[in-house]
Amino acid sequence: MWAGRSLFIVSLLLVASCLQQAVAKVQTVTFKLGGAHRQRFEWKYLGKFGFGIGDGYYSTRLREVYPQVLPSGTRLDLEAYLDEEWPLADTIEDKCDRKQHARRVRNLWLGEHGKWGPFANGTIKHSIRPHVWYFAISDCNRTLQNGTYTFEFELVTRQQGGSHFSVELRWAPIANFVSLLGCTTFLWSFWRRSCRFFNSTGSLHPVIWTLGTILVVQYAAQCLHTGHLTLYRWNGQGSRVMEVLSEVLFMLCQVAQTSLLVVIALGYTLLQSKLGDLDFAVPICTLVALLHIALVISDKVQDGAAHRFADHDGATGWIIMVLRLALYAWFLWAVRGTEACSGFRLKAFLAKFRLAASLYFLAYPVSFLVMHLFAPYLREPVMECSLMAAQIASNIWLASLFLDRGAYFETSSLSASPLPGAGGSPVRFFKNE
Secondary structure, three states: OOOHHHHHHHHHHHHHHHHHHOOOOOEEEEEEEEEEOOOOOOOEEEEEEOOOOEEEEEEEEEEEOOOOOOOOOOEEEEEEEEOOOOHHOOOOOOOOHHHHOOOOEEEEEEOOOOOOOOEEEEEEEEEEOOOOEEEEEEOOOOOOOOEEEEEEEEEEEEOOOOOOOOOOOOOOHHHHHHHHHHHHHHHHHHHHHHHHHHHHHOOOOOOHHHHHHHHHHHHHHHHHHHHHHHHHHOOOOOOHHHHHHHHHHHHHHHHHHHHHHHHOOEEOOOEOOOOOHHHHHHHHHEEEHHHHHHHHHHHHHHOOOOOOOOOOOHHHHHHHHHHHHHHHHHHHHHHHHHHHOOHHHHHHHHHHHHHHHHHOOOOHHHHHHHHHOOOOHHHHHHHHHHHHHHHHHHHHHHHHHHHOHHHHEEEEEEEOOOOOOOOOOOOOOOOOO
């Protein structure tokens, strides 16, 4: 009881901290401009921000990082593109010709000896729908001549009302609030139900331990994400380490859960009480998990790219979708193989098991494809909310499957009791069966 209350109190503190809004979102970019004719950099994309309906505000400034020899007052052009014109501008090969499609062009001035120049402020007003604005900088007037210089650009943005979230992420605080409280409540419930199950049977099966571990890691990921949002409140940038680690842990939970479903479909707990010759699945699932981690890290490196509006957008999302479909095909093959060795009672359970598990396996591919039907600034909430709902539903289903004395309990080795006189034997992860 004390552990459950402590968990709930910690969650409330984390939620309260992340609900406070930051002063503004801050984006910083380091880049090069200038150079000789054949290797000259005249134009550079810097970042984007989605402004909602009402008045939005932005402030930009520039400084020279290296070699710090340009005089104070050196001028470069800041170009702001509306999402309606950006796709066309992005296809123009001569980057200096893109400026004709910019909605706004203004000067950015350098400070002296590497110091920041003055802020250039602007207001964005939308009355019909939200829009995404793209920012770029250019030296098409050849102010830098033949020299190559390294600059640092800072973009500070905020919505009407002070929100620092781009329009595609405005749902994040509420979604995090719901998810964190939901994770806390469910983890507490799972812990209590597991204790009752242990008191009843005298042990906890490895599948229950596995699910419990997944839930704890998922909760840790949610806390890291909350910490990232809390830091976002203070600096407008959050913590890159917390953000990436949170995403990696979330992805590992999804892979671990799909792997658990595959192992059960192969017959673990249904046709044999120990892992035995099914241990070949462990290195395969480990390799899949490592691939997912590499893809997540690669995806995070591209954050802020002009074409990305959601996590796993682009090539990374397509690769993850193919991996999930491959796991699903493996799962279906495993279920068919187990059915061939099953009686009527087990076949009836496997039919329901296959249907429920299919919904989880297909959650990512379907969400990924469906999100492309929406406007770019709606893709992130569509994708994340769909995956969140699928994960919550899967957690509830698996907890009921393992801890209730239903069809799975009766047809699997979970019903084998280690208690004296109850028959059966303790179930453990032996690999020699």
